[in-house]
Amino acid sequence: MxxxxxxxxxxxxxxxxxxxxxxxxSAPDIAAAVNELLAAHSLPPQPVAEVTTMIGGGVRKLVERAFAASGVSLAPATLEQAHRDMRPIYLRHLTGLxxxxxxxxxxxxxxxxxxxxxxxxxxxxxxxxxxxxxxxxxxxxxxxxxxxxxxxxxxxxxxxxxxxxxxxxxxxxxxxxxxxxxxxxxxxxxxxxxxxxxxxxxxxxxxxxxxxxxxxxxxxxxxxxxxxxxxxx
Incomplete structure (x- = not known):
């Protein structure tokens, strides 16, 4: 076997x-973090149901999927910076929702x-x-x-x-x-x-x-x- x-x-x-x-x-809190990041990049928010489909694979993959859902494909260096930006945002949205x-x-x-x-x-x-x-x-x-x-x-x-x-x-x-x-x-x-x-x-x-x-x-x-x-x- x-x-x-x-x-x-x-x-x-x-x-x-x-x-x-x-x-x-945790989807509502994760969506709040995603949308705070997207807002910082002048991108519209994603609904919780859409963010739920992005969960799994870790924070880096979440960031990549969030930008992709917004129609933005990030270059590796830009993705790395967005991931760094996301870290403190993510930690602010853990238990509120x-x-x-x-x-x-x-x-x-x-x-x-x-x-x-x-x-x-x-x-x-x-x-x-x-x-x-x-x-x-x-x-x-x-x-x-x-x-x-x-x-x-x-x-x-x-x-x-x-x-x-x-x-x-x-x-x-x-x-x-x-x-x-x-x-x-x-x-x-x-x-x-x-x-x-x-x-x-x-x-x-x-x-x-x-x-x-x-x-x-x-x-x-x-x-x-x-x-x-x-x-x-």
């Missing part, structure tokens, strides 16, 4: 969570009570992710946090997942990745671990078509859905 094929779900000895679109709905997604707090509390080590693996910058997790009181229940700037290759590469699991002391085959997009599936497959997807995140493709090992309506459903899979195995 190679890394591209589905993986059997065992009782997880660790769970890794994506952040944006999985634990939190961001909300926890249904079941996020409950799922974290459930697995924490079961003694399952958890981590967040996100393409969001480390400081931004930490700020959000602290704001919602989730950081203290996590054994590790790996942001996009903590590794050389962010998702869909496996690097941050493997780094998080190394911090938790768990092998990939004994862990579970929980996300909302094809990037989460690809990174989990490349790391050699099973993956569960939550509906309602930041993907234009139905999650049932992304090749996950388990699909749940919300994080509220994850513990029971996981138990059903383990019981049927």
């Amino acid at each position: 190679d890394a591209s094929t589905p993986k059997p779900i065992r009782t997880p000895k660790a769970i890794l969570f994506d952040l944006d679109g999985t634990l939190v709905d 961001t909300k926890l997604l249904p079941g996020a707090r409950e799922a974290i509390a459930h697995f924490h009570a079961k003694g399952v080590p958890m981590a967040v693996a996100t393409n969001k910058p480390q400081l931004a992710a930490r700020t959000i997790l602290l704001h919602f009181g989730l950081l203290e229940r996590l054994g590790a946090l790996v942001g996009g700037d903590a590794v050389t290759n962010p998702k869909p590469a496996p690097d941050m997942l493997l780094f998080a699991l190394e911090r938790l002391g768990v092998e990939p085959r004994d862990a579970l990745m929980v996300g909302d997009s094809i990037s989460d599936v690809k990174s989990a497959r490349a790391a050699g671990m099973p993956v569960a997807l939550i509906r309602g995140g930041y993907t234009e493709t139905p999650v049932e078509e992304l090749g996950a090992d388990l699909v749940c309506d919300t994080l509220l459903d994850l513990p029971a859905a996981l138990q059903r899979v383990l019981t049927a195995a």
